[in-house]
Amino acid sequence: MGATRQVAIAATGAASLGAGEAVVAEGGNAVDAAIAAAITSMSTEPGIVSLAGGAFVTIWPASGPPVVLDGNVAMPGRGLPRGAFGGGVREVVTDYGGGVTMYAGHGSVAVPGALSAYEAAVTRFGSRPWASVVAPAAGVCRDGYPIGGAATRYLGYVADGLFGLDPGARALTRRPDGSPFVAGDLAHNLELATVLDAVAREGASLLMTGDLGHALAADMAANGGLVTQADLTAYEVVERTPVRRRVGDWDVAVNPPPSVGGPMLAVMLSELERTHGFSWDDVVRIQRAVLAYRLAVHDVSRDLDADGHALLAAVERHGLAGLPTSASTAHVSAVDSDGLACAVTMSSGYGAGVTIPGTGILLNNALGEPELNRLGLHALEPGTRLASNMAPTVARAEDGRVLAVGSPGADRITTALMQVLAQLCLHGADLDTAIQAPRVHVRFAEDGEAVVEHEASPEIEAAVAAAGLRGLDHGELSMYFGGVGAAYRGSDGGLRAAGDPRREAAVGVA
Structure with a gap:
């Protein structure tokens, strides 16, 4: 063309x-x-x-x-x-x-x-x-x-x-x-x-x-x-062949194992799809379960590929009940x-x-x-791909819509994308609304306590209280919660791009 x-x-x-x-x-x-x-x-x-x-x-x-x-x-x-x-x-x-x-x-x-x-x-x-x-x-x-x-x-x-x-x-x-x-x-x-x-x-x-x-x-x-x-x-x-999940009427393709970020995102999206909706109670519950699993298994794994596929298979069959038990980035x-x-x-x-x-x-x-590197300094065998939170994601819908999306933000990459994709794919929100909505991230303290980091929102505070967890309010639009960037083609063929006000971005259609 x-x-x-x-x-x-x-x-x-x-x-x-x-x-x-x-x-x-x-x-x-x-x-x-x-x-x-x-x-x-x-x-x-x-x-x-x-x-x-x-x-x-x-x-x-x-x-x-x-x-x-x-x-x-x-x-x-x-x-x-x-x-x-x-x-x-x-x-x-x-x-x-x-x-x-x-x-x-x-x-x-x-x-x-x-x-x-x-x-x-x-x-x-x-x-x-x-x-x-x-x-x-x-x-x-x-x-x-x-x-x-x-x-x-x-x-x-x-x-x-x-x-x-x-x-x-x-x-x-x-x-x-x-x-x-x-x-x-x-x-x-x-x-x-x-x-x-x-x-x-x-x-x-x-x-x-x-x-x-x-x-x-x-x-x-x-x-x-x-x-x-x-x-x-x-x-x-x-x-690698991406992991694909149906989210609403979107076919979403994410980074596969041995990446950590992609499988975690796929599991979170799959569970949100099972709930047939989106609520802050669901977001907190799903993040808490998936990230606790990551802490116990993936962060100390010596075979991220095998452990990643085991996680995906178990959750695909049984939902979160099937969970096995045991920083600086940029995006375009x-x-x-x-x-x-x-x-x-x-x-x-x-x-x-x-x-x-x-x-x-x-x-x-x-x-x-x-x-x-939770196994320790220089613990891996030479040639092993390192763990990664990165999760660049692409998606399509049958009516011709196309999406490319991702975020920086260390372990907040997966939780930021989970929430943006849920707003977009399950709630039908437009790009800017999905990206600017307040965010939540469940962090585990050294003593194992789950702490809900979040942006200012009465609804989120209510969900944190209902879950019986400690919350930490970061105010509005904190860079801590990533910097999602998305490019989109609508069903009419129109193009647009959206950047995150939490972090510098530059968007355009050329």
Whole structure:
């Protein structure tokens, strides 16, 4: 359809939206637009996400079944002696998120897979050359990009403790004079622009088996990191079949095991469907049961794939009675007028606080996120995909409606999407109403007590009281509860996108 194609894009900010729009202007489709926006987001939001992270890309073609391209991070250490594990990290304590303790440094870095997944998506489903999809990010890094409010707030907590020791990281996370970033500051990353030019020419393999990968492995070896050239060479994007559930008159496709977020979302949606409606009592009850199961089983699982499928099978047969007993993210959604949907969720953890020298690339700290490594530091076998809360979701209805949706927000990703999809698919709410409705998240304290975190709402307070649980009111529209972004095609073919007022967003139809 060329220039006549339109694409609805829900991006993370002006720079990422502009990248998606630029690719659409050249004839790009929803996949091209989403990937261009995602690469730009990972290049221009220091501290939030980075190119050396992981991502899931969920795509539903206009004809044919949906697919998930798993580019999540993996456990490194192939070829290393056992004595190499368990070190290379430093503890960082921060007030972010009410108090977070993490591990940073070279030993916290997992094998990155996002760029590889992005290239696979464009090669298989895109309509523009890879170089055209990467080019906007390189241009923005060269010409300048505004620092967003989310990055400013996060760096306000961690700029010194997390990013203050490595010269490259320091340069990327503050003004040239060393003072803190202020939202709206124009930043540049000329080193990364040069790297992106090379990625456009040579492909994502540059970061894996090319010169950039060799530089990463050498830097890891010199500083106690675990990522080896063998890890980078062995890494493969895995194509997975999504878990599909009927929610109202929608066919919803979510991220499958070994992801944690997708199965939890599927179970929550299935149980809401069983109730034939939506009430805050149901939301609290379902979240409490599913997240308690996650805490007891998934968070300490050594086989997330098997445990995830066991959960789905048990709940499919018996409902919640069949339950077996025993942070920083970004999201982009796009739907085009042809009916192609693409949802991309990406993460670099809290950040390792170090760079690949001379590249302008901040590294992930996926091994240093305690909530995703409850078995302990470096406990997994090399090559194992790490646990993930990411749940990029696509959906279709028989009347031609198409949806791509997702959210950042650590373990609040699944609960935010549960509530938005329930409002949209079961209540028939429009996009903005579904996204702006107040939210609930059941959190388990260290002593096992269930605490209902929620936004201001008398109805929610009544449901919390009826459940006999302790509640914690975050006020209205708190960033704690994620930042849902959705792109949508209506039954009449009209396109629209919606972003979450809880977190920066930029939406448009190009």
